[in-house]
Amino acid sequence: SQTIHQWPATLVQPVGSPLSLECTVEGTSNPNLYWYRQAAGRGLQLLFYSVGIGQISSEVPQNLSASRPQDRQFILSSKKLLLSDSGFYLCAWNPGTVYEQYFGPGTRLTVT
Amino acid sequence: ILNVEQSPQSLHVQEGDSTNFTCSFPSSNFYALHWYRWETAKSPEALFVMTLNGDEKKKGRISATLNTKEGYSYLYIKGSQPEDSATYLCASARGGSSNTGKLIFGQGTTLQVKP
Numbered sequence: 001s002q003t004i005h006q007w008p009a010t011l012v013q014p015v016g017s018p019l020s021l022e023c024t025v026e027g028t029s030n031p032n033l034y035w036y037r038q039a040a041g042r043g044l045q046l047l048f049y050s051v052g053i054g055q056i057s058s059e060v061p062q063n064l065s066a067s068r069p070q071d072r073q074f075i076l077s078s079k080k081l082l083l084s085d086s087g088f089y090l091c092a093w094n095p096g097t098v099y100e101q102y103f104g105p106g107t108r109l110t111v112t
Numbered sequence: 113i114l115n116v117e118q119s120p121q122s123l124h125v126q127e128g129d130s131t132n133f134t135c136s137f138p139s140s141n142f143y144a145l146h147w148y149r150w151e152t153a154k155s156p157e158a159l160f161v162m163t164l165n166g167d168e169k170k171k172g173r174i175s176a177t178l179n180t181k182e183g184y185s186y187l188y189i190k191g192s193q194p195e196d197s198a199t200y201l202c203a204s205a206r207g208g209s210s211n212t213g214k215l216i217f218g219q220g221t222t223l224q225v226k227p
Contacts, residue, residue, distance in 0.1 A: 032213040043219035044156075044201060051212055090155070092214040098143045099163070099216055100203035103155040 002027035006091050013111055019064075019078040021107050023091030026072065026103035033074040034101070035066055039087040050074060050098070054085040086111045116204045118218035125192050126226050130189045133221040135202035139183030143205040146215060147176055147187055150199045159187075159200075192225040199223070 003026045013019060025031050036049040046059045048066035055110050063082050067075045074091060091104040117136045125131050137145060144163050146155035160169040165180040173190045191194055199222045203215035 034214075036217075044217040046214065046216070049212060049214055057212075088153070096213060098213050098215070099161050101146065101158070101203075101213065105155050106153065108153065 002093075003103070004091060004093055004102060004104040006089075008107060008110045009105065012112070013081050013109065015083055015111055016080045017111070019076070019085070020082050021089055021091075021109075023074040023076075023104055024072055025093045026093060028072070028093070029067040030071060030096070032096055033068060035074065035076050035094040036090040036092065037085070037087045038090070044090070048076070081111045082109055083111050085109065114217050116201075116202060116218040118202055118221050120221060121219065122222040122224070124224045127193060129131065129192050129225075130190045131192055131223065132186050133181070133200060133223075134183045135187070136205060136217055137185070137202070137204035137216075137218075139180060140182065141206045142180045142183075145178055145180075145185050146203040147185070148201040148207075150201055150220070152199075156201060163209055187221075189223070190194050190220075190224070194225045194227050197225045 005024050032051050034049045037047055040045050048056055048058055050056050050068045053068055053071055064078050069102050089107045092101050094101045119134050124211050144161055145161040146161050154158055160176045162178040167178040168218040169176050173176040175188045178185045201220045203217045205215050
């Protein structure tokens with residue numbers, strides 16, 4: 001069976017510090033991968049998606065970047081965090097179809 | 113409609129009440145409509161995936177209907193229980209999404225069920 005992992009579960013970082021959130025999927029190959037964010041009081045926003053290694057599409061201009069160095073690994077990064085980057089970050093995957101999508105446990109990021 | 117919209121934004125009901133919420137989505141180039149249940153600090157849990165106009169799905173006390181021609185879906189909860197308290201998300205997949213699997217989410221409806 002497939003599982004999706006995210007870490008860390010929670011993170012408190014000062015403004016201006018770098019960020020690296022990691023997501024890995026087990027039990028499947030060539031998944032589509034997604035990063036979402038829920039900011040306080042707001043809905044779930046798609047940040048990035050990837051249909052293959054090295055292929056990243058950005059949905060919104062922002063202070064963040066994403067990379068996919070391996071087939072089942074998706075990384076969300078920032079060089080300098082802003083207060084507005086605080087939120088709950090979810091990684092998700094699907095097997096290349098619109099009929100399924102599975103979410104990881106999420107990372108709560110607080111920028112102070 | 114270009115975005116996915118959900119209403120109401122929040123809902124407070126008493127235990128035992130039945131309730132329903134609405135998801136409106138673009139009806140053009142429709143592929144699929146997803147409903148998720150999302151508890152704070154947890155992963156969204158898939159409830160239903162609906163693809164055909166007139167689809168009705170049921171899972172226990174929760175059911176959903178789909179109208180792809182007019183672009184809306186209803187989620188019903190019969191006899192709400194405190195454990196139903198959560199945010200209910202809907203998400204739409206449209207033409208062009210078939211190879212990316214990209215979903216567009218609504219803002220969610222947050223349900224609070226009081227004992």
